[in-house]
Amino acid sequence: MARGFGLMIYWRSGLKKKELYWALLVFLAPAVLALILMRIIPAAQALIESLFKTNVFSGEKTFIGLENYFSLFANPDFQNTLFVTIVFALLVNPIQVFSALLLALLFVRKFPFSRFLRSLIIFPVAVPPAVSAVMWSAIYRPDGLANSILEALGLAPQGFILDQRQALMSIIVMLSWIGVGYWMLFLIAGLNDIPDEIYEAARIDGAGYLRQTVSVTMPLLIRPLSFVLVATTISNFLVFAPVLILTRGGPVGSTSLLMYDIFVRAYSFGDVGRANAGVFILVLLMITAVSLQFFLLRKGNQQ
Amino acid sequence: MKQNLIKRSLKTAGLGLASALILTGCATTAVEPSQSAAPSPSEDITSQTATLAFIGPEAPEVFQPVIDGFTELYPNITINYEQIPFDQLATTIEQRIGSGDSSIDIYTVDQPWLAQYAAKGYLEDISYFASEAEAAMPAAMYEVNFYDDKMWALSVWNSTQMMFYNKDMLDSAGVEYPSSNPEERWTWEEIDAASKKVVDSGSAEFGFLLEQVVAYYQFQAIAESAGGGSGITGDDMLSLDLANAGWTKALNWYQDSFKNGLQPTGVGGFDTGPMFSDKKLAFFVGGPWDVGIFGANDVNWGVAPHPYFQGGEAATPTGSWSWGMNPASLNKAAAAEFLKYAAINPDGNLKTTEALTVIPANQAAAAKYLPGLESDPRSAGVADIMLYEIQNTARTRPSTVGYVQFESLLSVALEDIRNGADIDSRIKALMASIDDAWELFR
Numbered sequence: 001m002a003r004g005f006g007l008m009i010y011w012r013s014g015l016k017k018k019e020l021y022w023a024l025l026v027f028l029a030p031a032v033l034a035l036i037l038m039r040i041i042p043a044a045q046a047l048i049e050s051l052f053k054t055n056v057f058s059g060e061k062t063f064i065g066l067e068n069y070f071s072l073f074a075n076p077d078f079q080n081t082l083f084v085t086i087v088f089a090l091l092v093n094p095i096q097v098f099s100a101l102l103l104a105l106l107f108v109r110k111f112p113f114s115r116f117l118r119s120l121i122i123f124p125v126a127v128p129p130a131v132s133a134v135m136w137s138a139i140y141r142p143d144g145l146a147n148s149i150l151e152a153l154g155l156a157p158q159g160f161i162l163d164q165r166q167a168l169m170s171i172i173v174m175l176s177w178i179g180v181g182y183w184m185l186f187l188i189a190g191l192n193d194i195p196d197e198i199y200e201a202a203r204i205d206g207a208g209y210l211r212q213t214v215s216v217t218m219p220l221l222i223r224p225l226s227f228v229l230v231a232t233t234i235s236n237f238l239v240f241a242p243v244l245i246l247t248r249g250g251p252v253g254s255t256s257l258l259m260y261d262i263f264v265r266a267y268s269f270g271d272v273g274r275a276n277a278g279v280f281i282l283v284l285l286m287i288t289a290v291s292l293q294f295f296l297l298r299k300g301n302q303q
Numbered sequence: 304m305k306q307n308l309i310k311r312s313l314k315t316a317g318l319g320l321a322s323a324l325i326l327t328g329c330a331t332t333a334v335e336p337s338q339s340a341a342p343s344p345s346e347d348i349t350s351q352t353a354t355l356a357f358i359g360p361e362a363p364e365v366f367q368p369v370i371d372g373f374t375e376l377y378p379n380i381t382i383n384y385e386q387i388p389f390d391q392l393a394t395t396i397e398q399r400i401g402s403g404d405s406s407i408d409i410y411t412v413d414q415p416w417l418a419q420y421a422a423k424g425y426l427e428d429i430s431y432f433a434s435e436a437e438a439a440m441p442a443a444m445y446e447v448n449f450y451d452d453k454m455w456a457l458s459v460w461n462s463t464q465m466m467f468y469n470k471d472m473l474d475s476a477g478v479e480y481p482s483s484n485p486e487e488r489w490t491w492e493e494i495d496a497a498s499k500k501v502v503d504s505g506s507a508e509f510g511f512l513l514e515q516v517v518a519y520y521q522f523q524a525i526a527e528s529a530g531g532g533s534g535i536t537g538d539d540m541l542s543l544d545l546a547n548a549g550w551t552k553a554l555n556w557y558q559d560s561f562k563n564g565l566q567p568t569g570v571g572g573f574d575t576g577p578m579f580s581d582k583k584l585a586f587f588v589g590g591p592w593d594v595g596i597f598g599a600n601d602v603n604w605g606v607a608p609h610p611y612f613q614g615g616e617a618a619t620p621t622g623s624w625s626w627g628m629n630p631a632s633l634n635k636a637a638a639a640e641f642l643k644y645a646a647i648n649p650d651g652n653l654k655t656t657e658a659l660t661v662i663p664a665n666q667a668a669a670a671k672y673l674p675g676l677e678s679d680p681r682s683a684g685v686a687d688i689m690l691y692e693i694q695n696t697a698r699t700r701p702s703t704v705g706y707v708q709f710e711s712l713l714s715v716a717l718e719d720i721r722n723g724a725d726i727d728s729r730i731k732a733l734m735a736s737i738d739d740a741w742e743l744f745r
Contacts, residue, residue: 056704056743057422077736142569162569162722252719252729267394269708269740270401270423 043283050277056270068277077253078261078278084168085237085258089289092172092236097229099180104187105213122181129178133245136174137161140246164251171242171255179235183228190224191217226297230290237286258282353637354381359411359624360389361659368657373644380637390572393707400425400629408632409641412456414447414622415700415710421450422704427628427635430454432643439647443699444664448625450702456625457646458664459655462590463692464514464524464620465685466610469507470603472585473497476504481607483684485691488608488617491525491556494586498565501585510565511586514575514593517717519710520620521588522557524698527618528611529553533701534713540703541741543734545713546727552612554726561721568721579604591676591689595660598679606685609692621697623661662689708740 050068052061072078107118124132139145140160147157160170194217202212218225240259243249249256249264258278266275359366363384370382387395393416399407401423412420420426433454437445444458466481466489473480478497481489489497498510515521523533531549536542544550560566570578579587580600587593588609597604611617626645628638644651652665656672663669673686703709716733720726 057424059424071742075739076732077739142567159722164722164724248715248718250715250719251722252724263394264711267397268711269743270397271740271743 043280046276046279046283050273050280053273064273068273069281072274072277072281077256080253081256081258081261082281084254084256085285088168088172088239088257089233089236091168092175093229093233095172096176096179096183096232096236097225099176100183100187100228101225103180103184104191105217107184108188108191118184121184124178125182127178129241130245132174132178133242136170136177136242137246140170161247161255162251164254167247167251167255171239171246174242174246175236175239179232183232186224186228187221190221193224194220222297226293229293229297233289233293234286237282237289258285348636348640349377349379352379352381353634354383355408355634355638355641356406357382357384357409357641358387358392358395358407359384360387360392361411362386365658366655369645369651369654372651372654373641376644377637377640380641382641393711396420396425400631403631405629405631405633407629408634408638409626409628411459411624412627414456414458414625415702415706417448417456417625417627418450418702419704419707420627421453421455424630425627426455427630427632428453428455429457429628429639429642432457432639432647435643435647439649439665439667441664441666441693443621443697447622447699447702456627457642458623458625459646459652460623461662461664461669461693462621462623463662463689463697464521464588464590464609465688465692466607467579467587467589467593467597467604468607469579469582469585470605472501472506472582475506476501476585478585480605483605483607483688485608485617485688485695489610490613491528491610492613494610495560495565498560498585499563502564507583507585509567509578509584511560511588512566512570512575512578512584514587514589516566516571516575517714517721519713519717520622520700522553522713522717523700524609524618524620525557525612526550526553527698528615529556530612530615533698535701535703535709539744540701541705541744543737545730545734550730551726554720554730556612557717558720558723558726562723571718591662591685592660594676594679594682594685598660598682604681606682606688608688609696617696618698619692619696621693622699623664662693704744705737705741709737712736712740 051063051065053064053068054061103121107114107121127135141147142157142159142162146160150157159166161167198216198220199212202216207215238259239257240263243255243257243260244263247255249260259282262275262278262282265271265278269275357366357370363386366384370384374380374382392411392413396410400410400420412426417426430453436448436454436457440458441461444461448454448456448458468481470480476497478500481493481497494511501507502510513521526532526534526549529549529552531547531551531553532544534543534545534550536544561568567578567584576587576589576593576596578584579589580597580602582602594606609617609619626642628635628642632638645655646652646665649665649667649671652663652668653671655661656663656668660676663672673689676685676689677683700706712733716724716729719729
């Protein structure tokens with residue numbers, strides 16, 4: 001399909017092949033340059049930096065190969081961080097994508113106040129992550145809003161970010177409050193792209209709402225859905241402001257996410273070598289996760 | 304044709320990549336400890352205009368008086384102050400000063416960080432002020448700025464701790480007021496008993512609260528009083544001693560106070576003081592700045608000395624901020640003059656305490672300042688208490704290059720212990736983490 005589109009531009013533009021290639025280069029150059037300068041080069045630098053040990057006092061650098069990586073993987077704190085990061089990724093991404101999908105399916109329909117409610121859901125996206133974190137730190141206090149609501153409903157007060165078993169989930173809830181509205185927008189756009197005629201045809205064939213959603217909507221939504229899944233996966237691997245402000249990796253390391261660990265190592269401890277090793281491990285983790293997702297969704301994309 | 308095009312594109316991309324690599328490479332040279340050239344005494348800083356950039360954790364109002372005082376003497380010098388919240392100050396210094404950024408001239412140095420910053424070359428050697436500093440400061444405030452036999456900063460503030468108590472709550476619970484005589488101070492055990500009475504009688508929601516409840520600054524005195532020492536030992540001051548009997552006793556007492564509802568959980572940072580002002584607790588362990596802050600509330604409070612453990616020694620937190628110069632500063636002469644004004648000049652030093660109740664480090668300034676603290680009748684006795692503690696019970700924080708790592712990891716562990724984590728295993732894990740972070744220095 002992309003090929004056909006490309007050919008179409010070529011035929012209609014009246015440009016010669018050489019001019020077309022130049023035009024493409026010029027238009028792509030800023031994005032590619034930004035990609036190289038801000039993603040690829042820093043990643044390469046992180047990799048190189050991670051192969052050295054810097055003497056804190058003299059600034060002298062010694063090449064130590066993969067020792068930083070061995071040291072990290074042998075460290076129980078880092079092992080915990082990896083475990084927590086992976087568990088976090090496996091929980092937060094399905095929760096956010098699924099919630100975004102349900103909300104998108106709801107909000108493509110017109111009902112009283114649907115526009116207003118939709119804006120309310122999107123609104124948290126406008127709040128900077130640090131501000132949200134400070135807000136939620138007040139909400140999660142033992143005497144805060146969350147426990148007041150639980151009390152009003154006759155339920156027991158919870159520890160939230162003070163409880164080892166609840167802290168990670170509390171952060172996931174906070175992040176979902178922010179992110180779900182944003183991803184919902186993309187899915188609404190994707191849903192609106194599906195022509196009505198297909199639904200009509202399905203209805204004539206006797207399909208109810210559930211059947212329509214499963215057999216018509218979902219296959220045609222695969223593209224925007226894969227975009228949302230990949231984008232949310234990547235952005236969740238980079239989460240660190242809530243951890244810095246709410247839990248500092250605790251209680252007892254239960255919210256120690258890799259990005260936060262890297263930040264503390266680099267800027268609190270000044271351990272540049274291992275911080276960069278952490279960066280590279282995070283990049284590998286993200287590439288693995290995204291590749292896996294593309295592999296699983298490839299059938300849908302080929303449609 | 305197409306092949307030429309591709310070749311050319313690759314060439315341009317290659318050039319672009321190379322230049323990008325070179326450019327980014329230039330930005331990441333490690334900071335080199337600089338040779339300090341003392342600003343020559345004859346260097347006239349009144350001739351040119353200069354702008355100094357000054358960062359610290361306090362609200363801008365706190366430093367406005369000293370900045371105004373200085374710019375009155377040197378109208379050609381402008382000082383721009385930027386507030387960096389305390390939680391982010393260490394990392395900001397690491398990022399900006401550590402990368403050789405010249406956009407900071409003067410910055411506040413928490414005294415225990417001085418050793419590490421000096422060792423890493425983040426501070427300008429200002430030993431040329433040593434004799435003047437020695438004459439102007441009490442011994443502890445003079446010595447604290449030395450590392451490797453050189454002086455790296457000037458003390459601006461000192462500190463101590465005391466206990467505020469809500470008289471009405473104690474009256475309603477039938478509890479005697481703690482004595483304001485430092486030789487007759489209460490024990491932590493007595494605080495526990497009194498707090499229990501207050502809470503059980505319904506006079507208050509909680510019994511007491513430590514202001515910096517998960518900070519080493521606050522907890523060190525408690526561990527010291529329990530006989531545990533500072534927690535750091537060794538010739539290199541890079542050996543941990545956190546599992547001894549004293550520390551275990553102090554940590555158990557600490558955890559029990561939360562478990563038994565005497566101290567509240569979930570409150571930290573700037574939210575602790577308001578718990579006392581909002582009448583949620585009877586006893587509050589805080590600093591001189593609270594005399595000013597609580598002066599604005601309507602609580603009927605009194606002041607007593609910092610408690611200690613029965614059978615142990617009385618110990619109080621001390622030390623505060625010094626100010627230092629960025630070795631990458633482009634305005635060293637002007638910056639040096641500002642440092643001298645804020646620390647060695649008694650009037651200048653006094654101005655740093657105009658907007659906040661803190662103890663000036665400068666001896667002459669402190670002598671003028673302390674009596675003024677008793678303007679509020681509620682703070683009667685506080686000047687004597689503070690003087691006594693500074694001279695007799697103050698325990699300075701250990702001078703180690705690994706302080707920042709120690710303090711930040713310990714703080715997270717204290718929060719975990721506060722919330723019920725098993726003390727022995729958490730301290731074991733803490734020591735392993737700190738040792739791992741200290742690998743950098745070995």
